[in-house]
Amino acid sequence: MPAYIINLVEVEDFQRIRHVRIEPGADRDILLIAGNNAQGKSSLIGALTVALGGAREMPADPVRHGADQAKIIMGITSERGDYTIRRIIKPDGKQQLEVRGPDGTLRAAQTWLNEIIGQRFLDPVTFLSAEPKEQRRILLTVAGVDTTELDAKRASAYSRRTDVGRALTRARGEYERLPAVPSKPPEARAPSTVAADLAETEAQLRQLSTIRTSSISARRLAAVRTEAVTSLRNQIAQLEASLAIALRMEAEATEGLAVADRQVEQLSTPEAEAALVSRRTELQAEVGRADTAARWQASSEQINRRRADAEASIATLGGEAEKLSGEITEIDQIKAQMLAAATMPVEGLTFTDDGVMLAGVPLAQASQAEQLRCALAVSMRQSPSLGDVWVRHGSLLDSRSLQLLGELAIANGCRVWVERVGELDEGAIIIRDGEIAQSSDQA
Numbered sequence: 523m524p525a526y527i528i529n530l531v532e533v534e535d536f537q538r539i540r541h542v543r544i545e546p547g548a549d550r551d552i553l554l555i556a557g558n559n560a561q562g563k564s565s566l567i568g569a570l571t572v573a574l575g576g577a578r579e580m581p582a583d584p585v586r587h588g589a590d591q592a593k594i595i596m597g598i599t600s601e602r603g604d605y606t607i608r609r610i611i612k613p614d615g616k617q618q619l620e621v622r623g624p625d626g627t628l629r630a631a632q633t634w635l636n637e638i639i640g641q642r643f644l645d646p647v648t649f650l651s652a653e654p655k656e657q658r659r660i661l662l663t664v665a666g667v668d669t670t671e672l673d674a675k676r677a678s679a680y681s682r683r684t685d686v687g688r689a690l691t692r693a694r695g696e697y698e699r700l701p702a703v704p705s706k707p708p709e710a711r712a713p714s715t716v717a718a719d720l721a722e723t724e725a726q727l728r729q730l731s732t733i734r735t736s737s738i739s740a741r742r743l744a745a746v747r748t749e750a751v752t753s754l755r756n757q758i759a760q761l762e763a764s765l766a767i768a769l770r771m772e773a774e775a776t777e778g779l780a781v782a783d784r785q786v787e788q789l790s791t792p793e794a795e796a797a798l799v800s801r802r803t804e805l806q807a808e809v810g811r812a813d814t815a816a817r818w819q820a821s822s823e824q825i826n827r828r829r830a831d832a833e834a835s836i837a838t839l840g841g842e843a844e845k846l847s848g849e850i851t852e853i854d855q856i857k858a859q860m861l862a863a864a865t866m867p868v869e870g871l872t873f874t875d876d877g878v879m880l881a882g883v884p885l886a887q888a889s890q891a892e893q894l895r896c897a898l899a900v901s902m903r904q905s906p907s908l909g910d911v912w913v914r915h916g917s918l919l920d921s922r923s924l925q926l927l928g929e930l931a932i933a934n935g936c937r938v939w940v941e942r943v944g945e946l947d948e949g950a951i952i953i954r955d956g957e958i959a960q961s962s963d964q965a
Contacts, residue, residue, distance in 0.1 A: 654877025
């Protein structure tokens with residue numbers, strides 16, 4: 523059960539409040555603070571928060587316009603006795619705090635109050651209207667589980683794994699688009715060897731052409747010499763000396779013709795020429811085959827290098843992705859152990875990555891009663907020593923929800939202060955123009 527219960531609230535000149543004094547009876551489990559808009563009911567709930575929370579809960583403009591200060595007095599009771607909290611607040615936000623208890627004035631008053639209120643204040647209805655991820659964050663805080671560092675590590679690993687996964691997909695795509703090594707062409711000698719043979723054959727063909735040309739020239743020269751001899755013989759009487767020279771030249775030409783004829787006979791036969799031409803054709807074809815084989819070899823080596831590089835990249839990226847997946851799994855396991863060990867304010871309340879579950883279903887899908895029970899328990903866990911909870915958005919609750927809230931307050935041994943718009947709620951404390959007008963059940 524809570525250690526401290528509010529038994530008095532008195533507020534003067536705080537925001538829209540002129541003067542309000544409330545002494546809730548011990549038998550009141552739900553207090554309705556009602557009134558029309560801009561009358562001061564929200565200011566009263568704010569005063570409750572500031573009385574306990576101090577500077578961290580102080581609004582920007584705390585003092586009612588025209589007043590020189592605001593005053594909040596709160597009485598709380600406990601097993602050790604009664605305590606009185608007194609705050610004087612100036613327009614600039616400066617304040618004086620005094621807490622008196624059974625043993626006199628407390629020295630570290632705000633520290634003592636912080637121990638009572640714990641992790642700030644939580645409106646149960648605000649909790650229910652929050653997004654699932656915000657509900658999860660609040661509940662993690664209430665349960666004392668801090669996964670901030672683990673979440674950051676997981677987010678980093680997940681981001682890196684995503685990047686690696688994209689790179690791996692690209693690498694696999696590039697690997698799939700690489701051409702296959704083409705079929706190996708027929709065996710062929712080295713291009714240089716074939717080229718040498720081809721050059722030799724070409725040389726022999728050129729030599730044959732030269733010999734053939736020389737033979738024709740020799741024949742033509744012989745004819746000329748023979749004609750000269752005939753002419754000279756006709757002039758033999760006058761040209762004996764010339765005849766001798768001509769005969770000598772004829773002999774030389776005849777000898778040259780003989781040599782040429784022998785060469786032609788040896789090299790210029792149709793068979794020999796045909797053999798050389800055939801050999802050249804074969805060598806030219808072999809040069810083509812050798813060139814094809816050389817290009818295939820170079821292309822195959824290049825493709826194999828690219829495929830080997832791609833396979834190595836895929837293996838590296840795959841290993842990195844697997845390592846990051848292992849890190850994420852390990853982080854998830856640690857988080858699961860932390861969450862499993864957490865003490866929940868309500869039995870059956872668990873976490874998911876995106877929100878809160880109650881009895882295996884999302885909290886938003888639970889019954890109205892279960893949602894309220896859960897929200898009230900979470901609010902009480904926020905400040906376990908304080909037996910009072912306040913709801914700023916009570917107008918969101920219908921009559922059945924209010925009834926449920928009262929029943930839950932009784933079951934949990936706490937009191938709920940509920941801000942309501944309007945003046946029709948039975949038993950409500952009506953605030954008009956910053957003061958208590960009446961209770962609606964007195965109207």
